[in-house]
Amino acid sequence: MNLTAEHLSITLSGAEIVKDISLRVEAGQFVGLIGPNGCGKSTLLKSMYKVIKPQKGLVFLGETDVLKTSERVIAKELGVVGQFNELNFDFTVHEMVMMGRTPHKHLMEADNKQDYELVAAALEKVDLAGYADRSYLTLSGGEKQRVILARAIAQQPRFLILDEPTNHLDIKYQLQILQVVKSLNIGVLAALHDLSMAAAYCDILYVVKRGEVLAAGKPKEILTNSLIRQVYEIDCEVYANPVTGDLAIAYLP
Numbered sequence: 001m002n003l004t005a006e007h008l009s010i011t012l013s014g015a016e017i018v019k020d021i022s023l024r025v026e027a028g029q030f031v032g033l034i035g036p037n038g039c040g041k042s043t044l045l046k047s048m049y050k051v052i053k054p055q056k057g058l059v060f061l062g063e064t065d066v067l068k069t070s071e072r073v074i075a076k077e078l079g080v081v082g083q084f085n086e087l088n089f090d091f092t093v094h095e096m097v098m099m100g101r102t103p104h105k106h107l108m109e110a111d112n113k114q115d116y117e118l119v120a121a122a123l124e125k126v127d128l129a130g131y132a133d134r135s136y137l138t139l140s141g142g143e144k145q146r147v148i149l150a151r152a153i154a155q156q157p158r159f160l161i162l163d164e165p166t167n168h169l170d171i172k173y174q175l176q177i178l179q180v181v182k183s184l185n186i187g188v189l190a191a192l193h194d195l196s197m198a199a200a201y202c203d204i205l206y207v208v209k210r211g212e213v214l215a216a217g218k219p220k221e222i223l224t225n226s227l228i229r230q231v232y233e234i235d236c237e238v239y240a241n242p243v244t245g246d247l248a249i250a251y252l253p
């Protein structure tokens with residue numbers, strides 16, 4: 001399933017945070033959104049998953065007009081892993097992940113065998129198989145992040161939006177989470193901070209600065225010394241990692 005944004009503009013408290021952004025993620029593609037703190041990545045993503053209403057523009061998930069369709073209908077197709085995963089009430093890890101099944105069920109419909117299997121499989125995927133009965137509030141930041149991803153996996157979405165999914169994660173789980181997400185083989189739009197990881201996992205990158213798309217394309221084609229300098233105001237040298245051949249970046253003093 002593909003996702004498109006057409007000419008999105010978002011003004012918050014009088015400031016134009018997202019300025020006429022259009023982007024497209026094809027079915028099965030992993031697309032990254034990169035750019036400095038405060039450039040508007042989360043705001044753009046929130047408008048695409050209906051938490052913020054844009055002043056202008058359209059969002060389509062396949063043929064569905066997202067902004068005109070109910071959250072419940074969208075949630076059958078779209079999974080979201082947001083940036084902040086704090087709760088006021090406590091749930092067990094099992095209950096948290098089971099919430100991913102809600103969009104597929106009628107009101108008061110009991111959880112069935114398939115729901116239980118999907119929840120167990122999702123927890124297995126994020127390496128939290130033994131955590132089902134733990135209280136969510138007692139988990140570390142990285143464990144919480146993986147529970148939220150498990151919830152999105154149990155939801156069986158056809159598209160996934162992720163806002164800094166590797167926040168809080170140590171290197172093992174950063175790699176694991178991106179691999180798990182990639183292995184789902186669904187369209188993914190993810191805001192990412194680590195440029196080398198974004199280059200390694202994303203088919204296409206959109207580079208955002210001050211609410212505008214500065215560049216878009218294949219990571220190896222667009223991540224140049226001059227673009228990184230322009231976006232992040234730092235000096236660097238982009239090179240091919242001699243061990244892996246992947247794009248690597250040396251940040252210069």
Ligand SMILES: Nc1ncnc2c1ncn2[C@@H]1O[C@H](COP(=O)(O)OP(=O)(O)OP(=O)(O)O)[C@@H](O)[C@H]1O
Nearest residue numbers: 012013015017035036037038039040041042043044
């Ligand atoms: N409700 C709001 N009212 C006013 N300004 C806001 C509001 N929400 C966000 N902003 C501002 O919009 C800008 C973009 O924020 P956003 O969270 O989208 O950036 P980001 O690119 O995701 O940043 P980061 O990498 O730090 O997560 C920031 O300057 C932020 O302070």
